Amino acid sequence: MHEMGIAMEIIDIAISSIPDNVKNACVEKINLKVGKLAAIVPDSLRFCFDIVSKDTPLAGAKLNIEEIPVVARCKECDFKWTINTPVFKCKKCKSGLIDIVSGRELDIISIEVVEE
Amino acid sequence: MEIKVVRKVLDVNEKMAEQNRKFFAEKGVFVLNVMSSPGSGKTATLEKTLSYIMPEIKSAVVVGDICTSNDADRLAGTGVPVVQVNTDEFGGDCHLAAHVIEKAADNIDLDDIELLIVENIGNLVCPAEFDIGEDARVVVLSVTEGEDKPVKYPLMFRECDAAILNKIDLLPYLDYDIKETIHNIKQIHPDMPVFEISATKDKGLEPWIEWLKSKVNSKQKRL
Numbered sequence: 001m002h003e004m005g006i007a008m009e010i011i012d013i014a015i016s017s018i019p020d021n022v023k024n025a026c027v028e029k030i031n032l033k034v035g036k037l038a039a040i041v042p043d044s045l046r047f048c049f050d051i052v053s054k055d056t057p058l059a060g061a062k063l064n065i066e067e068i069p070v071v072a073r074c075k076e077c078d079f080k081w082t083i084n085t086p087v088f089k090c091k092k093c094k095s096g097l098i099d100i101v102s103g104r105e106l107d108i109i110s111i112e113v114v115e116e
Numbered sequence: 117m118e119i120k121v122v123r124k125v126l127d128v129n130e131k132m133a134e135q136n137r138k139f140f141a142e143k144g145v146f147v148l149n150v151m152s153s154p155g156s157g158k159t160a161t162l163e164k165t166l167s168y169i170m171p172e173i174k175s176a177v178v179v180g181d182i183c184t185s186n187d188a189d190r191l192a193g194t195g196v197p198v199v200q201v202n203t204d205e206f207g208g209d210c211h212l213a214a215h216v217i218e219k220a221a222d223n224i225d226l227d228d229i230e231l232l233i234v235e236n237i238g239n240l241v242c243p244a245e246f247d248i249g250e251d252a253r254v255v256v257l258s259v260t261e262g263e264d265k266p267v268k269y270p271l272m273f274r275e276c277d278a279a280i281l282n283k284i285d286l287l288p289y290l291d292y293d294i295k296e297t298i299h300n301i302k303q304i305h306p307d308m309p310v311f312e313i314s315a316t317k318d319k320g321l322e323p324w325i326e327w328l329k330s331k332v333n334s335k336q337k338r339l
Contacts, residue, residue: 002210002242009125017121032125037271039245086267087303088274096306100274106245108121115117 006040006106007048011058014111018057022115027061029112035068035105042067061111070103129246132214136221136249143226146332147217147234149248151272152256153265154238157282159187160315161256162235166194168325173332175231178220180212187235199223203237211242214249231332240269244276252331258283259292266300273304278311280324285314 010030018025034040042065053059070083074090075097081090083103089096124130140147152158159179166175176197179188188200199220203209217234224232234250236243255276257265260283266273273279279301287294298310311324 002245005209006125009128013121013123013125013127017119017123019119022117037274039241039271086270088270089303089306096302106125108123108125110118110120110122112118 003040003044004048004052006045007052010049010063010108011053011056013108014058014061015056017108017111018113022113024116025057025113026116027058027111027113029062029064030058031064031066031109031111033066033068033105033107033109035070035103037070037100037103038106040106066109068102068105071101072098073101074098126246129214132218133247133249136214136218137251139218139221140226140232140249140251141335144336145226145229145232146252146335147232147248147250148328148331149234149236149243149250149253150256151236151240151243151253151276152238152258153240153261156238156256156258156261157315158235158238158256159190161280161282161313162191162233163194164315164318164321165233165325165328166191166196168321169231169329170194170196173231173329174229175233176224176229177233177235178212178217178224179235180216180237182209182237191235197224197229210237210239211246212236212248213246217248230336231328240265240272244269244272244274251335252277254278254280256280256282257297259286259290259294259297263293263296264300266297266304270304273301273308276305276308278309278324278327279305281310281312282315284312285317285319 014030046063049063072083073080074095076095077093079090079092150158177191178199180201182203185200188198192198201216201220253276255272301310313320
């Protein structure tokens with residue numbers, strides 16, 4: 001629901017990451033990691049990004065979104081597994097004491113830039 | 117040319133939230149972020165909560181809504197300082213971000229309070245994603261919503277420290293299985309305390325009030 005705001009943050013971070021010595025930079029691709037537990041819908045994010053990136057060096061850039069599965073580790077028995085259904089209990093020993101190892105990401109990894 | 121960035125998209129918000137957390141700690145103020153879907157009875161729950169804890173715990177409230185000051189007007193009736201935040205007149209944000217709380221806190225005498233309650237915008241999705249610098253998060257759910265809400269919105273129920281199940285006075289009139297709701301909450305967050313209450317009928321609030329008081333007091337002791 002807040003993908004528009006997220007798209008604007010992505011644009012700010014990407015623009016500030018373009019090195020000063022690259023003249024007339026054009027960003028072709030933005031590589032992102034988005035965890036499955038993050039409250040983000042990739043298609044909505046792409047849609048919003050296309051709108052707010054107009055008239056910026058990011059216009060026409062592709063959002064390359066790598067979706068990260070939700071992985072948990074049991075604090076009691078150290079068992080590690082991927083959560084595919086909304087149950088946050090250890091699959092092995094049923095303990096509720098778990099750490100979320102991945103799945104909350106919302107990270108910009110890199111941008112791919114060409115000089116015009 | 118690939119340029120490494122490796123930054124959190126919500127970096128700006130997270131830094132602001134950390135700054136808020138530090139500032140509130142210096143002031144000795146415990147911050148509670150209250151979230152829920154629209155209409156679950158957040159405002160009624162807070163009105164009743166304030167009537168229990170005041171004047172023992174000096175409190176103030178920040179109320180977030182897209183539009184209107186209706187909730188702020190109701191909460192002001194309890195006698196605590198209330199700051200209304202409208203994210204926009206029509207439309208607007210679906211959550212309160214850290215910078216909004218920083219601004220709202222400017223309008224409150226933090227030296228005079230121990231507890232700042234933030235009533236977030238009614239929404240079970242976005243507020244869960246945004247750290248505002250709080251000490252604890254609570255989700256309010258009502259028995260007029262589906263039993264499967266916790267599994268439909270897992271992030272919210274994972275991120276919160278306690279759940280309030282409101283409107284239990286309506287149970288005799290509803291085809292609702294409260295055990296299933298609690299089971300669903302425990303599937304998402306096994307050790308989360310669940311408080312069954314009726315805010316309007318003043319039922320079952322004591323365990324929730326005790327939980328809240330102990331949280332506020334433990335922060336006071338750490339100072």
